[in-house]
Amino acid sequence: MKIFIATIFMLMTITSFGQYDMEENEKDTIPKAQKTSTFELQKNISVGSSLNLLLGNYTFVYLAPQIGYDIKPKINIGLQGMYQYTRINYSGYVEYANVFGGGIYARYRPIEKLILETSVNLYRIKYGANNTTNTFKLNANSWLAGIGYARPLGEKAFANFLISYDILGHENNPEPIIFSINKFNLYYKFCFILYPFN
Incomplete structure (x- = not known):
C-alpha cells in the first residue's frame, strides 16, 4: 500500500512538472524594459575625430580619434587617442615634435x-x-575641463568647438593653445561626432 501511494505522488509530481512551460515563465518574469536588442545598444555608440592641418614653414598636424557610448540620453563617455606632428623652419634650422597620447573623456x-x-x-x-x-x-599629462558649442549636422552627427582649461597645468601639455597669458593657457578642439547606427 505504501508503495502504491508513493507511486501516485511521484506521478502527480511528474505531471505537474510537465505542465510548467519555461518559455512562458521567462516571458512573464522579464520586464519589457529589460528586453533590449543589440541594435538598440548600438544606437548609443558614437565615433568621431578632431583634425587640424596647417602646412608651410610652420607645419602642424593634429588627429584625435574617439569612440564613445551614451550611458544616458545626454551623457557620453569614451576613449580617445591623439597624434600630433609639429615642424618649424627657422630659415633652414628645423625643429620638430612628435606626440602620441590618449585618455578618457566624459x-x-x-x-x-x-x-x-x-x-x-x-x-x-x-x-x-x-x-x-x-x-x-x-x-x-592633462586634465582638461571645458565648455563648447555643438552644431547639429543632420540627425546622426554634429560638430563641436570646445575651449578647455588644464586643471593640472602641465607646462608641456601639447594640446593646441588658443589663448595664453602668464602661464594661463586655454586649449581648443574642433571635433566631428557621428552616430553610425542611429
Missing part, C-alpha cells in the same frame, strides 16, 4: 547646442632638430 549636453566636457590624457613627446639623431623624450 561629455554632457544639457541642451542641444551646449557641451560640457572633461578628459584625462597622457602624452609621450619626442623633440628633435635638423633631422639629427639628437632627440629627447618626455611625458606629460
Whole structure:
C-alpha cells in the first residue's frame, strides 16, 4: 500500500512538472524594459575625430580619434587617442615634435547646442632638430575641463568647438593653445561626432 501511494505522488509530481512551460515563465518574469536588442545598444555608440592641418614653414598636424557610448540620453563617455606632428623652419634650422597620447573623456549636453566636457590624457613627446639623431623624450599629462558649442549636422552627427582649461597645468601639455597669458593657457578642439547606427 505504501508503495502504491508513493507511486501516485511521484506521478502527480511528474505531471505537474510537465505542465510548467519555461518559455512562458521567462516571458512573464522579464520586464519589457529589460528586453533590449543589440541594435538598440548600438544606437548609443558614437565615433568621431578632431583634425587640424596647417602646412608651410610652420607645419602642424593634429588627429584625435574617439569612440564613445551614451550611458544616458545626454551623457557620453569614451576613449580617445591623439597624434600630433609639429615642424618649424627657422630659415633652414628645423625643429620638430612628435606626440602620441590618449585618455578618457566624459561629455554632457544639457541642451542641444551646449557641451560640457572633461578628459584625462597622457602624452609621450619626442623633440628633435635638423633631422639629427639628437632627440629627447618626455611625458606629460592633462586634465582638461571645458565648455563648447555643438552644431547639429543632420540627425546622426554634429560638430563641436570646445575651449578647455588644464586643471593640472602641465607646462608641456601639447594640446593646441588658443589663448595664453602668464602661464594661463586655454586649449581648443574642433571635433566631428557621428552616430553610425542611429
